[in-house]
Every structure is written in C-alpha cells, then in structure tokens.
Amino acid sequence: MCISADTIVAQKVQERLKSLYQSNGSRSKEKLQQSDQGINNIIKFQTGHDDYQMKLKSLYKTSISQAEQEEDLLRQALQKIAEIRNIKNERRIQARNAGNKESIRRGTWMKMLLSSAQTLPLFVGKIDEKPPPLCGAIPADPGYVAKVGDMVAALVKIPDGDGENWILAEVFSYNHTTNKYEVDDILAEQNQKGRHTLSKKGVVPLPLMRANPETDPSALFAQGTVEFFFPVMALYPTTSCFYKGIVNKPPATHTDEYEILFEDATYPEGYSPPLYVAQRYVIAIKQKSKQT
Incomplete structure (x- = not known):
C-alpha cells in the first residue's frame, strides 16, 4: 500500500x-x-x-x-x-x-505574508537572556546562511531597466563553493521575475522571531527624525519590494507594527504619511533605487 x-x-x-x-x-x-x-x-x-x-x-x-x-x-x-x-x-x-507550482492570487499572497508576520514566534527569554541574532532588529551573524525556504530580502536587477531593487524572496538553495544563493521572487508568477542567483551580499535574511518591546526594546529599531535618523528598509504595503524609510514609531507591544515614513519624492516633505509594517519586514540595509 x-x-x-x-x-x-x-x-x-x-x-x-x-x-x-x-x-x-x-x-x-x-x-x-x-x-x-x-x-x-x-x-x-x-x-x-x-x-x-x-x-x-x-x-x-x-x-x-x-x-x-x-x-x-x-x-x-x-x-x-x-x-x-x-x-x-x-x-x-x-x-x-x-x-x-503554487497558483495563488496576489491578494491571497498579501494576506498570507501578513499572517506569516503576525504569527512569527515571539522571543520570550529567561532572566538575563539576551535576544539572539535575527530577533527583531538584531542582524544575522556574519557567517550565517539562510536555510532553504527562509524569507529574505534580495537585491535583483529591475526588468527592462538599469537599476536594482530589493524584493521579498524565498531561498531555493545555497552553494557553499561559490557562496551564492538561488532565490525565488515571492510573487514570481505575477511579476514574471522567476529565480535569481545572487551573492551573499545581495541577500539579507529576515527576522526569525519577533522582539517584545516591553522586555527587549533594544532589539527594535528606534524612532528617528528626518534630520537625524537610522535608515531602515521596509516592505511597502501591498507590494513585494523593500524601500528606504525612517521609523516614525516603533511597536509598543508585541502585536503592534512599526510606523514607517517611506522616502517618496511625490510628497512635499519627501516622505510618505506613516504606513504600518510588521517587524518581520523591517531590516537594516541600503537602498540603491528609490520608489517612483
């Protein structure tokens, strides 16, 4: 049988x-x-x-x-x-x-990504235990290699363009000889971008755990200002792309999201109104191409 x-x-x-x-x-x-x-x-x-x-x-x-x-x-x-x-x-x-292959509509994917972020395990440490790498804003160790199936931010070339953009992707494989990843665009069917081969510097692992603001506030990105801020990259709502911004307000509880001001030249101030982004999709990386 x-x-x-x-x-x-x-x-x-x-x-x-x-x-x-x-x-x-x-x-x-x-x-x-x-x-x-x-x-x-x-x-x-x-x-x-x-x-x-x-x-x-x-x-x-x-x-x-x-x-x-x-x-x-x-x-x-x-x-x-x-x-x-x-x-x-x-x-x-x-x-x-x-x-x-999974045939999932874009709207369904967006709901799945949100659910995935909301149910990401919460770090609950013991007394004097510090949050580990990939918890909240804490980056991965330098030698860390993301596992197959892990979500990452990946720097890929823009189709029919000269620039590059950070997209949400999933690890397909990692070659320890060449130190290169193969990653799949999370919305490959809709965006027709398919699979990309990238070096480690072009792949940033996303958090594997949420940080609790009430017990581990240091594991979150701090609030910034336009004049002086710590830049972050965040997944723009309803898209699969990461863009540069600043933290308008960090989460107050473990269920809250960040308030992000995205860099956007279409607004007089140069930044969008506050938009909500889950902990899982806020990371510290540099952006080469801006949102249009």
Whole structure:
C-alpha cells in the first residue's frame, strides 16, 4: 500500500497536535491553578503571620518552583507548534521542488505574508537572556546562511531597466563553493521575475522571531527624525519590494507594527504619511533605487 506524502505530513501534524493536547492542555491548566494557589497562600500568610519568616520563605520557594514548571510546559507547547510549522513548510518545499507550482492570487499572497508576520514566534527569554541574532532588529551573524525556504530580502536587477531593487524572496538553495544563493521572487508568477542567483551580499535574511518591546526594546529599531535618523528598509504595503524609510514609531507591544515614513519624492516633505509594517519586514540595509 502506497501512502502519499500529504498523508504522511497530515499524520505528523496530527501526532504533534495530539501530543500538544494530551501533554500540555490539562497539565498547563493544573500548573496554572497550582501557581495561583501558591500565590494566594503567600498573600494569606503575609497578612496573618508577620513573624513566621521560615514558613514564608518555604511558600516563596514552592511558588517559584510551580511557576518554573508552568513555564517549561508552555515552552514545550511552543516547541510543538514550531515543529508543526516546520513540517508544513518542508512539505511545501518538497512539492515546489517536485515541480508542483503554487497558483495563488496576489491578494491571497498579501494576506498570507501578513499572517506569516503576525504569527512569527515571539522571543520570550529567561532572566538575563539576551535576544539572539535575527530577533527583531538584531542582524544575522556574519557567517550565517539562510536555510532553504527562509524569507529574505534580495537585491535583483529591475526588468527592462538599469537599476536594482530589493524584493521579498524565498531561498531555493545555497552553494557553499561559490557562496551564492538561488532565490525565488515571492510573487514570481505575477511579476514574471522567476529565480535569481545572487551573492551573499545581495541577500539579507529576515527576522526569525519577533522582539517584545516591553522586555527587549533594544532589539527594535528606534524612532528617528528626518534630520537625524537610522535608515531602515521596509516592505511597502501591498507590494513585494523593500524601500528606504525612517521609523516614525516603533511597536509598543508585541502585536503592534512599526510606523514607517517611506522616502517618496511625490510628497512635499519627501516622505510618505506613516504606513504600518510588521517587524518581520523591517531590516537594516541600503537602498540603491528609490520608489517612483
């Protein structure tokens, strides 16, 4: 009996969903209840027994341990979710390599890109743990190589033109001998640009995690001004191209987007009104060609 690849993928996803429900669902609820009870015990003891320091210390230790157990369960759940995302992405890449091209309308692609940015994993570090490379505004390490299927900004030649432009693309392969990428324009069917072979300097990996402004504000691009600013490149809304701009307002919460002022000569000030761009599509690179 021959089992299709799609069936195998579905089975793997179901296995992890079942594990997620059985291992984390009821246990997480139980741990949360234990943590709440532990905190309530501390509050009651503090208000009723001022001189029982040893007992209070014991309650604190118990509450801390319960909170750590709850944290471990939540991190396990997030890991299962990440595995499910990876399984589905690997299947999509296999289908693409087998010649099964996706026929998706531009509007649908735009919604998918937005959803992908909104569901990008959020970095939740432990005490004193700093955000890693490719979290928010933190760039990749110099020797980093983006994986097959990863989203990147790619500097490609403009069709029927002399200039170049940064576009949103997906990594198809990387040649360690030539140090060159093969990337696919994310809207290849609509833009008819197809596949590009580029050097590493022409490819910038996009963030793999979102930064939380409330805990890791240093992992985000700071607000700038027209007179003095740190330039960024951001994906212009409803397009697949990156353009130069400045941060008018960084995200205030982990669900917020950047407010970007795009460099645009069609406006008297030289910049567009504030436009919203997700963390995943704001990076630090130079732009050679301007938006027209």
